Amino acid sequence: MLAVDAIxxxxxxxxxxxxxxxxxxxxxxxxxxxxxxxxxxxxxEFGKRQTTALHVKGDMPDLMGLHLDKVDHDVRTITQSTVAxxxxxxxxxxxxxxxxxxxxxxxxxLIDASIVREWVxxxxxxxxxxxxxxxxxxMMMRLDAAGLASDGTCALELSQMELSDATGLSTxxxxxxxxxxxxxxxxxxxxxxxxIHDQQALSQFGGFSPEYLHLALRKGRLHRYAAATSN
Amino acid sequence: MLAVDAIxxxxxxxxxxxxxxxxxxxxxxxxxxxxxxxxxxxxxEFGKRQTTALHVKGDMPDLMGLHLDKVDHDVRTITQSTVAxxxxxxxxxxxxxxxxxxxxxxxxxLIDASIVREWVxxxxxxxxxxxxxxxxxxMMMRLDAAGLASDGTCALELSQMELSDATGLSTxxxxxxxxxxxxxxxxxxxxxxxxIHDQQALSQFGGFSPEYLHLALRKGRLHRYAAATSN
DNA sequence: CGGCGATTTGATAATGGTCAAGTGCCGTGG
DNA sequence: CCACGGCACTTGACCATTATCAAATCGCCG
Numbered sequence: 001m002l003a004v005d006a007i008x009x010x011x012x013x014x015x016x017x018x019x020x021x022x023x024x025x026x027x028x029x030x031x032x033x034x035x036x037x038x039x040x041x042x043x044x045e046f047g048k049r050q051t052t053a054l055h056v057k058g059d060m061p062d063l064m065g066l067h068l069d070k071v072d073h074d075v076r077t078i079t080q081s082t083v084a085x086x087x088x089x090x091x092x093x094x095x096x097x098x099x100x101x102x103x104x105x106x107x108x109x110l111i112d113a114s115i116v117r118e119w120v121x122x123x124x125x126x127x128x129x130x131x132x133x134x135x136x137x138x139m140m141m142r143l144d145a146a147g148l149a150s151d152g153t154c155a156l157e158l159s160q161m162e163l164s165d166a167t168g169l170s171t172x173x174x175x176x177x178x179x180x181x182x183x184x185x186x187x188x189x190x191x192x193x194x195x196i197h198d199q200q201a202l203s204q205f206g207g208f209s210p211e212y213l214h215l216a217l218r219k220g221r222l223h224r225y226a227a228a229t230s231n
Numbered sequence: 232m233l234a235v236d237a238i239x240x241x242x243x244x245x246x247x248x249x250x251x252x253x254x255x256x257x258x259x260x261x262x263x264x265x266x267x268x269x270x271x272x273x274x275x276e277f278g279k280r281q282t283t284a285l286h287v288k289g290d291m292p293d294l295m296g297l298h299l300d301k302v303d304h305d306v307r308t309i310t311q312s313t314v315a316x317x318x319x320x321x322x323x324x325x326x327x328x329x330x331x332x333x334x335x336x337x338x339x340x341l342i343d344a345s346i347v348r349e350w351v352x353x354x355x356x357x358x359x360x361x362x363x364x365x366x367x368x369x370m371m372m373r374l375d376a377a378g379l380a381s382d383g384t385c386a387l388e389l390s391q392m393e394l395s396d397a398t399g400l401s402t403x404x405x406x407x408x409x410x411x412x413x414x415x416x417x418x419x420x421x422x423x424x425x426x427i428h429d430q431q432a433l434s435q436f437g438g439f440s441p442e443y444l445h446l447a448l449r450k451g452r453l454h455r456y457a458a459a460t461s462n
Numbered sequence: 463c464g465g466c467g468a469t470t471t472g473a474t475a476a477t478g479g480t481c482a483a484g485t486g487c488c489g490t491g492g
Numbered sequence: 493c494c495a496c497g498g499c500a501c502t503t504g505a506c507c508a509t510t511a512t513c514a515a516a517t518c519g520c521c522g
Binding site for chain 1: 499500501502503
Protein backbone atom coordinates (compact mmCIF):
# COMPACT_ATOMS: atom_id res chain seq x y z
CA MET A 1 0.00 0.00 0.00
CA LEU A 2 1.44 3.26 -1.13
CA ALA A 3 0.15 6.55 0.16
CA VAL A 4 0.32 9.49 -2.17
CA ASP A 5 1.97 11.50 0.55
CA ALA A 6 4.69 8.92 0.81
CA ILE A 7 5.95 9.31 -2.73
CA UNK A 8 9.50 10.54 -2.51
CA UNK A 9 10.59 13.26 -4.83
CA UNK A 10 13.42 15.70 -5.17
CA UNK A 11 12.94 19.36 -5.81
CA UNK A 12 15.58 20.85 -8.07
CA UNK A 13 16.07 24.41 -9.12
CA UNK A 14 18.14 24.52 -12.26
CA UNK A 15 19.92 27.33 -14.04
CA UNK A 16 19.20 28.02 -17.67
CA UNK A 17 20.81 25.76 -20.24
CA UNK A 18 21.11 22.74 -17.99
CA UNK A 19 20.36 19.23 -19.22
CA UNK A 20 17.90 17.43 -17.03
CA UNK A 21 18.11 14.18 -18.92
CA UNK A 22 20.27 13.32 -21.91
CA UNK A 23 19.86 11.08 -24.90
CA UNK A 24 21.03 7.59 -24.05
CA UNK A 25 20.42 7.86 -20.31
CA UNK A 26 18.65 5.07 -18.53
CA UNK A 27 15.07 6.14 -17.99
CA UNK A 28 14.97 6.13 -14.23
CA UNK A 29 13.21 9.33 -13.30
CA UNK A 30 10.15 11.29 -14.36
CA UNK A 31 9.96 15.02 -13.90
CA UNK A 32 7.27 17.57 -13.29
CA UNK A 33 7.77 21.20 -14.23
CA UNK A 34 6.90 23.44 -11.30
CA UNK A 35 7.97 26.61 -13.01
CA UNK A 36 10.21 27.77 -15.79
CA UNK A 37 10.52 26.66 -19.38
CA UNK A 38 12.12 23.45 -20.63
CA UNK A 39 12.66 21.96 -24.07
CA UNK A 40 12.87 18.46 -25.44
CA UNK A 41 15.29 18.27 -28.33
CA UNK A 42 17.47 15.99 -30.38
CA UNK A 43 20.72 16.76 -32.14
CA UNK A 44 20.96 15.46 -35.67
CA GLU A 45 23.96 14.02 -37.49
CA PHE A 46 25.15 17.47 -38.57
CA GLY A 47 25.07 18.77 -35.02
CA LYS A 48 21.93 20.78 -35.63
CA ARG A 49 19.55 20.79 -32.71
CA GLN A 50 15.84 20.31 -33.31
CA THR A 51 13.42 21.04 -30.51
CA THR A 52 10.41 18.74 -30.49
CA ALA A 53 8.52 20.13 -27.53
CA LEU A 54 8.46 22.97 -25.04
CA HIS A 55 7.34 22.39 -21.49
CA VAL A 56 5.66 24.82 -19.15
CA LYS A 57 4.44 24.68 -15.57
CA GLY A 58 2.47 21.54 -14.92
CA ASP A 59 3.92 19.52 -17.80
CA MET A 60 5.63 16.20 -17.32
CA PRO A 61 8.23 16.17 -20.07
CA ASP A 62 9.61 12.76 -19.54
CA LEU A 63 6.90 10.23 -18.86
CA MET A 64 8.62 7.88 -21.27
CA GLY A 65 10.58 6.78 -18.25
CA LEU A 66 7.53 4.94 -17.01
CA HIS A 67 7.58 2.31 -19.71
CA LEU A 68 10.71 2.68 -21.79
CA ASP A 69 14.23 1.82 -20.84
CA LYS A 70 16.39 4.35 -22.62
CA VAL A 71 15.88 8.06 -23.11
CA ASP A 72 16.05 8.99 -26.80
CA HIS A 73 16.14 12.76 -26.47
CA ASP A 74 17.49 15.58 -24.34
CA VAL A 75 15.48 17.66 -21.91
CA ARG A 76 17.10 20.93 -20.96
CA THR A 77 16.12 24.11 -19.25
CA ILE A 78 15.55 27.19 -21.37
CA THR A 79 15.11 29.49 -18.39
CA GLN A 80 15.89 28.87 -14.77
CA SER A 81 13.36 26.28 -13.72
CA THR A 82 12.35 24.21 -10.78
CA VAL A 83 11.30 20.65 -11.30
CA ALA A 84 10.29 17.72 -9.16
CA UNK A 85 12.01 14.44 -9.90
CA UNK A 86 10.20 11.23 -9.12
CA UNK A 87 11.71 7.83 -9.68
CA UNK A 88 9.99 5.87 -12.44
CA UNK A 89 9.56 2.87 -10.21
CA UNK A 90 7.76 4.86 -7.56
CA UNK A 91 5.55 6.44 -10.14
CA UNK A 92 4.81 3.04 -11.63
CA UNK A 93 3.82 1.76 -8.21
CA UNK A 94 1.56 4.74 -7.81
CA UNK A 95 -0.08 4.02 -11.15
CA UNK A 96 -0.62 0.41 -10.20
CA UNK A 97 -2.23 1.42 -6.93
CA UNK A 98 -4.39 4.20 -8.31
CA UNK A 99 -5.70 3.47 -11.78
CA UNK A 100 -7.17 6.91 -12.12
CA UNK A 101 -3.76 8.45 -11.69
CA UNK A 102 -2.47 6.10 -14.36
CA UNK A 103 -5.29 7.11 -16.65
CA UNK A 104 -4.59 10.75 -16.06
CA UNK A 105 -0.89 10.39 -16.79
CA UNK A 106 -1.62 8.31 -19.84
CA UNK A 107 -3.95 11.02 -21.06
CA UNK A 108 -1.16 13.51 -20.54
CA UNK A 109 1.17 11.49 -22.72
CA LEU A 110 -1.50 11.30 -25.41
CA ILE A 111 -1.99 15.04 -25.36
CA ASP A 112 1.75 15.60 -25.56
CA ALA A 113 1.85 13.27 -28.54
CA SER A 114 -0.93 15.23 -30.16
CA ILE A 115 1.07 18.43 -29.72
CA VAL A 116 4.13 16.82 -31.29
CA ARG A 117 2.03 15.76 -34.29
CA GLU A 118 0.98 19.35 -34.75
CA TRP A 119 4.66 20.31 -34.64
CA VAL A 120 5.30 17.98 -37.53
CA UNK A 121 2.60 19.81 -39.45
CA UNK A 122 4.01 23.16 -38.46
CA UNK A 123 7.59 22.38 -39.36
CA UNK A 124 6.71 20.33 -42.43
CA UNK A 125 4.10 22.46 -44.08
CA UNK A 126 4.12 26.11 -43.12
CA UNK A 127 6.26 28.99 -44.36
CA UNK A 128 8.59 30.68 -41.89
CA UNK A 129 6.45 33.52 -40.57
CA UNK A 130 3.33 31.38 -40.35
CA UNK A 131 5.31 28.77 -38.50
CA UNK A 132 6.45 31.28 -35.92
CA UNK A 133 2.95 32.67 -35.60
CA UNK A 134 1.63 29.21 -34.93
CA UNK A 135 4.23 28.57 -32.26
CA UNK A 136 3.43 31.86 -30.59
CA UNK A 137 -0.28 31.06 -30.55
CA UNK A 138 0.35 27.66 -29.06
CA MET A 139 2.62 28.91 -26.34
CA MET A 140 0.32 31.77 -25.45
CA MET A 141 -2.59 29.43 -25.09
CA ARG A 142 -0.71 26.84 -23.08
CA LEU A 143 0.76 29.46 -20.78
CA ASP A 144 -2.67 30.96 -20.35
CA ALA A 145 -4.07 27.56 -19.48
CA ALA A 146 -1.35 27.32 -16.85
CA GLY A 147 -2.43 30.66 -15.47
CA LEU A 148 0.67 32.41 -16.76
CA ALA A 149 -0.80 34.82 -19.27
CA SER A 150 -3.12 37.75 -19.03
CA ASP A 151 -4.40 40.31 -21.48
CA GLY A 152 -2.67 38.60 -24.35
CA THR A 153 0.72 38.91 -22.68
CA CYS A 154 3.00 36.24 -21.32
CA ALA A 155 6.61 35.64 -20.50
CA LEU A 156 8.20 33.51 -23.19
CA GLU A 157 11.92 33.72 -22.73
CA LEU A 158 13.11 32.10 -25.91
CA SER A 159 16.11 33.51 -27.70
CA GLN A 160 15.94 33.72 -31.46
CA MET A 161 18.33 30.82 -31.59
CA GLU A 162 15.98 28.75 -29.50
CA LEU A 163 13.12 29.74 -31.76
CA SER A 164 15.16 28.60 -34.70
CA ASP A 165 15.74 25.22 -33.05
CA ALA A 166 12.03 24.88 -32.47
CA THR A 167 10.96 25.86 -35.96
CA GLY A 168 13.73 24.40 -38.07
CA LEU A 169 14.64 27.83 -39.44
CA SER A 170 17.95 29.67 -39.36
CA THR A 171 18.37 32.32 -36.71
CA UNK A 172 18.72 34.98 -39.34
CA UNK A 173 15.45 33.99 -40.90
CA UNK A 174 13.74 33.86 -37.53
CA UNK A 175 14.91 37.38 -36.95
CA UNK A 176 13.49 38.61 -40.24
CA UNK A 177 10.24 36.73 -39.84
CA UNK A 178 9.75 38.19 -36.38
CA UNK A 179 10.32 41.64 -37.80
CA UNK A 180 7.69 40.90 -40.38
CA UNK A 181 5.19 39.78 -37.76
CA UNK A 182 5.90 42.81 -35.61
CA UNK A 183 5.59 45.05 -38.60
CA UNK A 184 2.26 43.58 -39.59
CA UNK A 185 0.99 44.33 -36.13
CA UNK A 186 -0.54 41.22 -34.56
CA UNK A 187 2.30 40.55 -32.15
CA UNK A 188 5.17 42.03 -30.24
CA UNK A 189 8.00 40.05 -28.77
CA UNK A 190 10.66 41.90 -26.85
CA UNK A 191 12.92 40.84 -24.02
CA UNK A 192 11.22 37.52 -23.59
CA UNK A 193 7.77 39.03 -23.32
CA UNK A 194 5.24 38.02 -25.91
CA UNK A 195 2.18 40.14 -26.53
CA ILE A 196 -0.44 39.19 -29.03
CA HIS A 197 -2.38 42.25 -30.11
CA ASP A 198 -4.73 40.56 -32.51
CA GLN A 199 -5.28 36.99 -31.49
CA GLN A 200 -7.68 36.20 -34.25
CA ALA A 201 -5.46 37.58 -36.98
CA LEU A 202 -2.43 35.75 -35.65
CA SER A 203 -4.30 32.46 -35.29
CA GLN A 204 -5.55 32.72 -38.81
CA PHE A 205 -2.14 33.61 -40.16
CA GLY A 206 -0.50 30.75 -38.31
CA GLY A 207 -3.25 28.28 -39.14
CA PHE A 208 -3.69 27.76 -35.44
CA SER A 209 -6.75 26.05 -34.07
CA PRO A 210 -6.47 24.83 -30.53
CA GLU A 211 -8.32 21.53 -30.56
CA TYR A 212 -5.08 19.56 -30.63
CA LEU A 213 -4.15 20.93 -27.21
CA HIS A 214 -7.17 19.18 -25.68
CA LEU A 215 -7.33 21.87 -23.06
CA ALA A 216 -10.85 21.00 -22.00
CA LEU A 217 -9.49 17.76 -20.60
CA ARG A 218 -6.80 19.43 -18.53
CA LYS A 219 -8.53 19.70 -15.19
CA GLY A 220 -11.15 22.19 -16.29
CA ARG A 221 -8.52 24.75 -17.05
CA LEU A 222 -10.40 26.16 -20.01
CA HIS A 223 -10.02 29.89 -19.59
CA ARG A 224 -11.55 32.91 -21.20
CA TYR A 225 -8.65 32.93 -23.57
CA ALA A 226 -9.24 29.41 -24.76
CA ALA A 227 -12.93 30.04 -25.12
CA ALA A 228 -12.31 33.21 -27.08
CA THR A 229 -10.00 31.53 -29.56
CA SER A 230 -11.59 28.17 -29.98
CA ASN A 231 -13.57 29.30 -32.97
CA MET B 232 -15.20 -9.68 -15.11
CA LEU B 233 -14.21 -9.39 -18.68
CA ALA B 234 -12.65 -12.25 -20.56
CA VAL B 235 -10.20 -11.37 -23.29
CA ASP B 236 -12.05 -13.68 -25.61
CA ALA B 237 -15.21 -11.75 -25.02
CA ILE B 238 -13.93 -8.45 -26.37
CA UNK B 239 -16.06 -7.62 -29.38
CA UNK B 240 -14.37 -6.30 -32.45
CA UNK B 241 -15.12 -5.78 -36.09
CA UNK B 242 -12.87 -6.85 -38.87
CA UNK B 243 -12.82 -4.46 -41.78
CA UNK B 244 -11.06 -4.76 -45.07
CA UNK B 245 -10.69 -1.35 -46.62
CA UNK B 246 -9.75 -0.23 -50.11
CA UNK B 247 -6.88 2.17 -50.59
CA UNK B 248 -7.51 5.83 -49.90
CA UNK B 249 -10.29 5.28 -47.39
CA UNK B 250 -10.56 7.34 -44.21
CA UNK B 251 -10.82 5.19 -41.14
CA UNK B 252 -11.28 8.08 -38.77
CA UNK B 253 -11.47 11.78 -39.57
CA UNK B 254 -10.44 14.91 -37.76
CA UNK B 255 -13.23 16.06 -35.50
CA UNK B 256 -14.79 12.64 -35.03
CA UNK B 257 -15.75 11.52 -31.58
CA UNK B 258 -13.08 9.16 -30.37
CA UNK B 259 -15.14 6.02 -29.93
CA UNK B 260 -13.07 3.27 -31.49
CA UNK B 261 -9.49 2.08 -31.46
CA UNK B 262 -8.04 0.17 -34.37
CA UNK B 263 -5.40 -2.47 -34.86
CA UNK B 264 -3.68 -2.88 -38.21
CA UNK B 265 -3.76 -6.51 -39.29
CA UNK B 266 -2.22 -5.88 -42.63
CA UNK B 267 -1.71 -3.10 -45.12
CA UNK B 268 -0.36 0.40 -44.73
CA UNK B 269 -2.15 3.34 -43.12
CA UNK B 270 -1.22 6.96 -42.52
CA UNK B 271 -2.07 9.52 -39.90
CA UNK B 272 -2.22 12.99 -41.38
CA UNK B 273 -3.55 16.47 -40.95
CA UNK B 274 -4.52 19.00 -43.58
CA UNK B 275 -3.24 22.50 -42.98
CA GLU B 276 -4.92 25.83 -43.68
CA PHE B 277 -3.68 25.87 -47.27
CA GLY B 278 -5.08 22.43 -47.96
CA LYS B 279 -1.67 20.82 -47.87
CA ARG B 280 -1.66 17.41 -46.27
CA GLN B 281 1.08 16.50 -43.82
CA THR B 282 1.51 12.90 -42.79
CA THR B 283 2.65 12.51 -39.20
CA ALA B 284 2.89 8.74 -38.99
CA LEU B 285 2.72 5.58 -41.04
CA HIS B 286 1.26 2.42 -39.62
CA VAL B 287 2.14 -1.15 -40.43
CA LYS B 288 0.92 -4.54 -39.29
CA GLY B 289 0.58 -4.69 -35.55
CA ASP B 290 0.36 -0.96 -34.98
CA MET B 291 -2.52 0.68 -33.19
CA PRO B 292 -2.80 4.03 -34.89
CA ASP B 293 -5.53 5.52 -32.83
CA LEU B 294 -5.08 4.78 -29.16
CA MET B 295 -5.92 8.39 -28.44
CA GLY B 296 -9.49 7.19 -28.37
CA LEU B 297 -8.82 5.58 -25.03
CA HIS B 298 -8.44 8.82 -23.16
CA LEU B 299 -9.29 11.71 -25.43
CA ASP B 300 -12.69 12.78 -26.63
CA LYS B 301 -12.11 14.17 -30.09
CA VAL B 302 -9.91 12.91 -32.88
CA ASP B 303 -7.57 15.65 -34.08
CA HIS B 304 -6.21 13.96 -37.19
CA ASP B 305 -7.17 11.70 -40.07
CA VAL B 306 -6.25 8.06 -40.39
CA ARG B 307 -6.54 6.71 -43.92
CA THR B 308 -5.49 3.65 -45.81
CA ILE B 309 -2.56 3.96 -48.19
CA THR B 310 -2.96 0.46 -49.55
CA GLN B 311 -5.82 -1.94 -49.15
CA SER B 312 -5.75 -2.89 -45.49
CA THR B 313 -7.59 -4.92 -42.96
CA VAL B 314 -8.07 -3.55 -39.49
CA ALA B 315 -9.79 -4.60 -36.33
CA UNK B 316 -11.97 -2.01 -34.66
CA UNK B 317 -12.51 -2.16 -30.94
CA UNK B 318 -14.70 0.25 -29.07
CA UNK B 319 -12.76 2.53 -26.75
CA UNK B 320 -15.01 1.69 -23.84
CA UNK B 321 -14.38 -2.03 -24.21
CA UNK B 322 -10.69 -1.46 -24.48
CA UNK B 323 -10.78 0.75 -21.40
CA UNK B 324 -12.56 -1.97 -19.50
CA UNK B 325 -9.93 -4.41 -20.60
CA UNK B 326 -7.19 -2.09 -19.40
CA UNK B 327 -8.89 -1.69 -16.05
CA UNK B 328 -9.15 -5.45 -15.66
CA UNK B 329 -5.68 -6.32 -16.84
CA UNK B 330 -3.10 -3.73 -15.81
CA UNK B 331 -0.40 -5.42 -17.84
CA UNK B 332 -2.40 -4.91 -20.99
CA UNK B 333 -2.80 -1.29 -20.04
CA UNK B 334 0.93 -0.99 -19.49
CA UNK B 335 1.63 -2.60 -22.81
CA UNK B 336 -0.71 -0.28 -24.67
CA UNK B 337 0.65 2.70 -22.85
CA UNK B 338 4.14 1.66 -23.85
CA UNK B 339 2.94 1.46 -27.43
CA UNK B 340 1.67 5.02 -27.31
CA LEU B 341 5.01 6.15 -25.88
CA ILE B 342 6.92 4.45 -28.66
CA ASP B 343 4.63 5.99 -31.25
CA ALA B 344 5.26 9.37 -29.68
CA SER B 345 8.97 8.74 -29.87
CA ILE B 346 8.66 8.03 -33.56
CA VAL B 347 6.73 11.22 -34.13
CA ARG B 348 9.45 13.19 -32.35
CA GLU B 349 11.98 11.72 -34.74
CA TRP B 350 9.74 12.83 -37.59
CA VAL B 351 9.93 16.37 -36.31
CA UNK B 352 13.70 16.08 -36.46
CA UNK B 353 13.56 14.57 -39.92
CA UNK B 354 11.22 17.14 -41.39
CA UNK B 355 12.71 20.06 -39.50
CA UNK B 356 16.39 19.50 -39.92
CA UNK B 357 17.40 17.29 -42.82
CA UNK B 358 17.82 18.10 -46.51
CA UNK B 359 15.50 16.42 -48.99
CA UNK B 360 17.45 13.33 -49.98
CA UNK B 361 18.61 12.65 -46.43
CA UNK B 362 15.05 12.99 -45.26
CA UNK B 363 13.86 10.39 -47.71
CA UNK B 364 16.73 8.11 -46.82
CA UNK B 365 15.81 8.34 -43.18
CA UNK B 366 12.19 7.51 -43.89
CA UNK B 367 13.20 4.52 -45.98
CA UNK B 368 15.46 3.22 -43.23
CA UNK B 369 12.73 3.60 -40.65
CA MET B 370 10.10 1.84 -42.72
CA MET B 371 12.44 -0.97 -43.67
CA MET B 372 13.28 -1.61 -40.07
CA ARG B 373 9.70 -1.43 -38.83
CA LEU B 374 8.49 -3.71 -41.59
CA ASP B 375 11.29 -6.10 -40.85
CA ALA B 376 10.35 -6.09 -37.18
CA ALA B 377 6.84 -7.00 -38.28
CA GLY B 378 8.24 -9.87 -40.30
CA LEU B 379 7.51 -8.17 -43.60
CA ALA B 380 10.99 -7.69 -44.98
CA SER B 381 13.75 -10.01 -46.02
CA ASP B 382 17.13 -9.54 -47.62
CA GLY B 383 16.81 -5.79 -47.48
CA THR B 384 13.60 -5.83 -49.49
CA CYS B 385 10.09 -4.94 -48.47
CA ALA B 386 6.82 -3.83 -49.94
CA LEU B 387 6.32 -0.13 -49.37
CA GLU B 388 3.53 0.99 -51.62
CA LEU B 389 3.82 4.73 -51.24
CA SER B 390 3.32 6.93 -54.27
CA GLN B 391 5.66 9.86 -54.68
CA MET B 392 2.82 12.12 -53.66
CA GLU B 393 2.40 10.20 -50.45
CA LEU B 394 6.13 10.43 -49.85
CA SER B 395 5.88 14.16 -50.33
CA ASP B 396 3.10 14.35 -47.75
CA ALA B 397 5.25 12.42 -45.31
CA THR B 398 8.40 14.45 -45.83
CA GLY B 399 7.02 17.93 -46.40
CA LEU B 400 8.61 18.10 -49.84
CA SER B 401 7.02 18.73 -53.22
CA THR B 402 6.32 15.70 -55.38
CA UNK B 403 8.71 16.98 -58.00
CA UNK B 404 11.48 17.24 -55.49
CA UNK B 405 10.72 13.82 -54.10
CA UNK B 406 11.07 12.46 -57.59
CA UNK B 407 14.45 14.09 -58.08
CA UNK B 408 15.72 13.11 -54.68
CA UNK B 409 14.73 9.49 -55.29
CA UNK B 410 16.61 9.57 -58.56
CA UNK B 411 19.61 10.84 -56.70
CA UNK B 412 19.40 8.05 -54.12
CA UNK B 413 18.96 5.42 -56.79
CA UNK B 414 21.84 6.87 -58.76
CA UNK B 415 24.12 6.83 -55.74
CA UNK B 416 23.37 3.17 -55.31
CA UNK B 417 22.22 2.46 -51.75
CA UNK B 418 18.58 1.94 -52.59
CA UNK B 419 16.09 1.04 -55.26
CA UNK B 420 12.42 1.82 -55.12
CA UNK B 421 10.22 0.69 -57.95
CA UNK B 422 6.58 -0.24 -58.11
CA UNK B 423 6.14 -0.05 -54.39
CA UNK B 424 9.03 -2.35 -53.65
CA UNK B 425 11.87 -0.92 -51.62
CA UNK B 426 15.28 -2.55 -51.68
CA ILE B 427 18.15 -1.25 -49.65
CA HIS B 428 21.42 -2.37 -51.15
CA ASP B 429 23.73 -0.77 -48.65
CA GLN B 430 22.03 -0.45 -45.32
CA GLN B 431 24.95 1.09 -43.58
CA ALA B 432 25.53 3.74 -46.21
CA LEU B 433 21.86 4.65 -46.31
CA SER B 434 21.57 4.83 -42.52
CA GLN B 435 24.56 7.07 -42.34
CA PHE B 436 23.31 9.29 -45.14
CA GLY B 437 19.88 9.58 -43.54
CA GLY B 438 21.24 10.06 -40.04
CA PHE B 439 19.24 7.05 -39.03
CA SER B 440 19.88 5.29 -35.77
CA PRO B 441 17.16 2.98 -34.61
CA GLU B 442 17.08 3.51 -30.86
CA TYR B 443 14.01 5.69 -31.09
CA LEU B 444 11.99 2.76 -32.42
CA HIS B 445 12.51 0.90 -29.13
CA LEU B 446 12.27 -2.36 -31.01
CA ALA B 447 13.79 -4.39 -28.21
CA LEU B 448 10.68 -3.67 -26.18
CA ARG B 449 8.31 -4.88 -28.86
CA LYS B 450 7.76 -8.43 -27.70
CA GLY B 451 11.24 -9.66 -28.44
CA ARG B 452 10.85 -8.81 -32.09
CA LEU B 453 14.45 -7.78 -32.46
CA HIS B 454 15.48 -9.45 -35.69
CA ARG B 455 18.74 -10.03 -37.45
CA TYR B 456 18.11 -6.83 -39.33
CA ALA B 457 17.68 -4.73 -36.26
CA ALA B 458 20.71 -6.27 -34.68
CA ALA B 459 22.77 -5.68 -37.78
CA THR B 460 21.88 -2.02 -37.97
CA SER B 461 21.78 -1.02 -34.37
CA ASN B 462 25.37 0.03 -34.40
C1' DC C 463 -7.16 2.75 -79.15
C1' DG C 464 -8.13 6.25 -75.60
C1' DG C 465 -7.78 8.05 -71.17
C1' DC C 466 -6.25 8.52 -66.64
C1' DG C 467 -3.05 8.68 -62.96
C1' DA C 468 1.71 8.42 -61.63
C1' DT C 469 6.21 9.60 -62.87
C1' DT C 470 9.61 12.28 -65.25
C1' DT C 471 11.76 16.39 -67.25
C1' DG C 472 12.85 21.27 -68.08
C1' DA C 473 12.71 26.06 -67.06
C1' DT C 474 12.05 29.56 -63.80
C1' DA C 475 10.98 31.65 -59.37
C1' DA C 476 10.81 31.97 -54.44
C1' DT C 477 11.93 30.81 -50.00
C1' DG C 478 15.15 30.36 -46.84
C1' DG C 479 20.32 29.49 -45.71
C1' DT C 480 25.02 31.14 -45.24
C1' DC C 481 28.60 34.35 -44.46
C1' DA C 482 30.26 38.40 -42.65
C1' DA C 483 30.07 42.52 -40.43
C1' DG C 484 27.97 45.75 -37.36
C1' DT C 485 25.02 47.27 -33.38
C1' DG C 486 23.25 47.30 -28.79
C1' DC C 487 23.14 45.66 -24.19
C1' DC C 488 24.96 44.16 -19.98
C1' DG C 489 28.17 42.43 -16.57
C1' DT C 490 32.98 42.37 -15.13
C1' DG C 491 37.18 44.20 -13.87
C1' DG C 492 40.64 47.88 -13.96
C1' DC D 493 33.47 55.56 -13.69
C1' DC D 494 34.84 53.73 -17.87
C1' DA D 495 36.88 50.15 -20.93
C1' DC D 496 36.39 45.69 -22.42
C1' DG D 497 34.41 41.35 -23.72
C1' DG D 498 30.68 38.50 -24.70
C1' DC D 499 26.34 37.50 -26.40
C1' DA D 500 22.05 38.25 -28.63
C1' DC D 501 20.14 40.68 -32.14
C1' DT D 502 20.26 43.04 -36.65
C1' DT D 503 21.53 44.01 -41.42
C1' DG D 504 23.22 43.32 -46.12
C1' DA D 505 24.82 40.62 -49.90
C1' DC D 506 24.87 36.47 -52.03
C1' DC D 507 23.91 31.63 -52.72
C1' DA D 508 21.48 27.00 -52.41
C1' DT D 509 17.74 24.39 -51.96
C1' DT D 510 13.38 23.60 -52.94
C1' DA D 511 8.83 25.03 -54.97
C1' DT D 512 6.05 25.99 -58.90
C1' DC D 513 4.38 25.60 -63.50
C1' DA D 514 3.92 23.27 -67.61
C1' DA D 515 4.51 19.71 -70.65
C1' DA D 516 5.95 15.08 -71.93
C1' DT D 517 6.23 10.16 -71.11
C1' DC D 518 4.96 5.80 -69.25
C1' DG D 519 2.03 2.12 -67.70
C1' DC D 520 -2.28 0.34 -67.06
C1' DC D 521 -7.07 -0.57 -67.60
C1' DG D 522 -11.45 -0.25 -69.95
